[in-house]
Amino acid sequence: MENPRFYFAPETRSFPVQVSAEVLDFHQKLPGYRATPLVSAPTLARSLDVKQVWVKDEQNRLGLPAYKILGASWATYKELETHFGPFEAWETLSELAKQLKPHLPVTLIAATDGNHGRAVARMAYWLGLQAKILVPADMVPSRREAIVSEGAVLEVIDGSYDEAVERAAQQASDRHLVISDTSWEGYTRVPAWVVEGYSTIFQEVDSQLQDLQATVPDLVAVQMGVGSLASAVVQHCCTPGRKTKVVGVEPLAADCVLQSLLQGTLTEVPGPHHSIMAGLNCGNTSPLAWPYLQGGLQAAVAVADEGAQNAMRLLAKDGIISGESGAAGAAGLLALLTGAQAETRREKLGITRDSTLLVVSTEGATDPENYQRIVAGI
Known part of the structure; x- marks a missing residue:
């Protein structure tokens, strides 16, 4: 060893x-x-x-x-609130999802080694959103399958996790929200919420x-x-x-x-x-x-x-x-x-x-x- x-x-x-x-x-x-x-x-x-x-x-x-769902869920909620809020008071995610319906389609994007991406995909599922998760080429099949099971689109990057992060950042737009647990220049708000x-x-x-x-x-x-x-x-x-x-x-x-x-x-x-x-x-x-x-x-x-x-x-x-x-x-x-x-x-x-x-x-x-x-x- x-x-x-x-x-x-x-x-x-x-x-x-x-x-x-x-x-x-x-x-x-x-x-x-x-x-x-x-x-x-x-x-x-x-x-x-x-x-x-x-x-x-x-x-x-x-x-x-x-x-990972703890950081992914809170960051997703706060980023959605920033783009589409303020939200009326809600007690269940179904109540929150109804408030988001007029803004659809919205896609959550994340790079992951496994657990963070699946968590983002689960949050998208709960809220009736779409999810696209970018993963490095060496991710084992069981972790890929778990992400897909949440209803996400999986994109395999021919490279490392860090390269997947770079690719995810390039896909951000008004209706494609990047939910990342790492920061880079000009992108700190979401990772801070994570x-x-x-x-x-x-x-x-x-x-x-x-x-x-x-x-x-x-x-x-x-x-x-x-x-x-x-x-x-x-x-x-x-x-x-x-x-x-x-x-x-x-x-x-x-x-x-x-x-x-x-x-x-x-x-x-x-x-x-x-x-x-x-x-x-x-x-x-x-x-x-x-x-x-x-x-x-x-x-x-x-x-x-x-x-x-x-x-x-x-x-x-x-x-x-x-x-x-x-x-x-x-x-x-x-x-x-x-x-x-x-x-x-x-x-x-x-x-x-x-x-x-x-x-x-x-x-x-x-x-x-x-x-x-x-x-x-x-």
Whole structure:
């Protein structure tokens, strides 16, 4: 197995509190809303030699196998409101869809490694809109089929995820709205709403910890693709008065955030990016996320595919179905807190046997065949 790469911040800073109850209220109106489970992972905790590991299990979020619908739905709603609002008060999506009918046809466009595009397509279905989803050529058939099952038109790009993002941006118009979770020059409004949408995860976590009479975690491990989810974690955890540290995790083959942190400026990692952590195969960090990642991450780690597979198996032993990208946070903790020179890294992060950690398992088995192969025989 390839050795992981590490980055430790010389210092971090806090950011103003930005929690909005409006986001959670919106999500609670979506079909089938309920808070996803916060579960204990004792097997993983023993492997990490810490007191407690909590896992926020996003394998079933609003009927989809990943957390992405939270950002995609909120960003879609806010972008539709910008173009066609203000909307009258509504309680169900069918009521909102009626207000959109005079403006049809409207097409939502997104580039994706899988979960974000499917989420955008689901939102289009719920609202009676059309969806066109652009995907890189190396996307596995099961993820392509899942997107098509939502009623979307699938366009396969002969290139990487980053090239799919570029192609999607070129298709924007008054009736073709690009719902992207990464930003570029002149395009920040929608990605900012995507990040806001993810805040529901952490509002739920705070409430669940309070119900369990559990302490706030000492450290959160979060996966990084373009960095949107990680920036949401930083905005939640790195506020005045909170002491939770944030660690970002990405594949060795696509460690654009870690390389940017090392260089002190946004740095591209050219493709091809062939990690099994498909949702994290990104060569460019979102410029919108970058200030939060640079200012708020205590550490970053890039892990090999074997590390993700090991984390999937450990989580499975704790009864948690976590896909390749979903288990990346746990893989990062294993790389940081175990193995050669682990004591030095633990000391830098202030982690002891009495520490409590939080992992966000961002997806279930989105590639079921590969998942079964990896966890077979545990």
